[in-house]
Amino acid sequence: xxxxxxxxxxxxxxxxxxxxxxxxxxxxxxxxxxxxxxxxxxxxxxxxxxxxxxxxxxxxxxxxxxxxxxxxxxxxxxxxxxxxxxxxxxxxxxxxxxxxxxxxxxxxxxxxxxxxxxxxxxxxxxxxxxxxxxxxxxxxxxxxxxxxxxxxxxxxxxxxxxxxxxxxxxxxxxxxxxxxxxxxxxxxxxxxxxxxxxxxxxxxxxxxxxxxxxxxxxxxxxxxxxxxxxxxxxxxxxxxxxxxxxxxxxxxxxxxxxxxxxxxxxxxxxxxxxxxxxxxxxxxxxxxxxxxxxxxxxxxxxxxxxxxxxxxxxxxxxxxxxxxxxxxxxxxxxxxxxxxxxxxxxxxxxxxxxxxxxxxxxxxxxxxxxxxxxxxxxxxxxxxxxxxxxxxxxxxxxxxxxxxxxxxxxx
Numbered sequence: 131x132x133x134x135x136x137x138x139x140x141x142x143x144x145x146x147x148x149x150x151x152x153x154x155x156x157x158x159x160x161x162x163x164x165x166x167x168x169x170x171x172x173x174x175x176x177x178x179x180x181x182x183x184x185x186x187x188x189x190x191x192x193x194x195x196x197x198x199x200x201x202x203x204x205x206x207x208x209x210x211x212x213x214x215x216x217x218x219x220x221x222x223x224x225x226x227x228x229x230x231x232x233x234x235x236x237x238x239x240x241x242x243x244x245x246x247x248x249x250x251x252x253x254x255x256x257x258x259x260x261x262x263x264x265x266x267x268x269x270x271x272x273x274x275x276x277x278x279x280x281x282x283x284x285x286x287x288x289x290x291x292x293x294x295x296x297x298x299x300x301x302x303x304x305x306x307x308x309x310x311x312x313x314x315x316x317x318x319x320x321x322x323x324x325x326x327x328x329x330x331x332x333x334x335x336x337x338x339x340x341x342x343x344x345x346x347x348x349x350x351x352x353x354x355x356x357x358x359x360x361x362x363x364x365x366x367x368x369x370x371x372x373x374x375x376x377x378x379x380x381x382x383x384x385x386x387x388x389x390x391x392x393x394x395x396x397x398x399x400x401x402x403x404x405x406x407x408x409x410x411x412x413x414x415x416x417x418x419x420x421x422x423x424x425x426x427x428x429x430x431x432x433x434x435x436x437x438x439x440x441x442x443x444x445x446x447x448x449x450x451x452x453x454x455x456x457x458x459x460x461x462x463x464x465x466x467x468x469x470x471x472x473x474x475x476x477x478x479x480x481x482x483x484x485x486x487x488x489x490x491x492x493x494x495x496x497x498x499x500x501x502x503x504x505x506x507x508x509x510x511x512x513x514x515x516x517x518x519x520x521x522x523x524x525x526x527x528x529x530x531x532x533x534x535x536x537x538x539x540x541x
Contacts, residue, residue: 168328
């Protein structure tokens with residue numbers, strides 16, 4: 131195997147568990163659609179992307195403003211640390227982010243990329259007009275719906291978004307690759323890392339994606355339902371966000387599944403580690419995410435002699451390894467995922483691991499890996515409330531009436 135990723139899981143997964151895992155995956159995979167995202171080329175037209183993007187003076191662009199949420203933006207956020215431009219991810223109309231972006235950018239040196247497959251995402255549609263009125267340049271990523279019609283009216287270039295599950299599609303479609311190219315990220319190296327990863331992770335044998343899925347599923351059967359990630363680098367947080375979304379949105383249906391959560395490390399050692407080590411057992415699975423050779427690392431000039439000549443990231447990684455050991459000593463099933471450096475090829479490998487292992491875990495739990503049927507419930511409630519101008523007090527009254535009926539035998 132040529133993967134650049136080091137995976138440790140404790141307790142270690144036996145060959146017998148791996149064999150059982152593979153048999154279940156092979157059996158259940160026939161129930162659901164095949165994993166389209168293992169194909170890293172069919173859904174991308176790189177010459178068309180370059181032709182569309184290069185009509186703008188990329189060298190003079192300083193700011194990339196992305197209007198998107200969920201699967202539409204999360205893959206790019208995993209690569210954001212590699213950008214050569216300033217990135218403004220606008221995931222909703224939250225006032226602080228929106229105003230901060232408008233205050234720090236101008237139409238002269240910025241481009242706006244709204245992303246929505248169906249074109250009806252309120253978080254995106256609510257902010258487009260503000261940028262249009264201020265004269266910002268646009269490249270749209272859309273195929274249908276209201277957003278598509280808005281973008282057609284301003285006659286900006288529009289590249290399509292295929293009708294695929296967004297959290298899996300970002301890395302192999304325009305959704306993640308167009309903004310990455312605009313941001314100066316080496317998309318060829320990333321796609322090579324992605325392809326290299328899937329060559330390994332698509333095999334039905336002991337390999338990191340199968341091993342991670344087997345580890346999590348074995349604990350799931352024992353009652354564990356929460357996976358708490360601890361990213362020991364700022365450069366890993368976007369990637370861990372993709373892991374959290376993929377894990378929660380993919381497995382969590384039909385009254386089944388696991389939920390992902392995370393907090394930056396090592397600060398999480400000072401907020402949740404006491405619970406992980408000494409609190410209720412049998413609930414949470416910690417996963418530590420590490421980078422060995424961080425970019426922009428520096429040698430410490432410390433007042434403590436024993437810290438001199440160590441790099442900043444080395445000290446963080448010592449903390450990570452010590453925490454991992456402490457978890458194991460306290461009989462807490464745990465895992466760590468480590469990469470050599472945070473550059474494009476390795477992050478292609480890492481995204482391939484994340485998506486492959488989530489896919490396999492869904493097959494083991496036997497749920498549809500690609501769907502998210504319940505998300506529409508809250509979206510429709512929101513749209514109706516806005517159209518009907520439901521007040522805060524009216525909303526409280528509605529919820530009280532619903533809860534009274536739904537929970538009448540709860541206590």
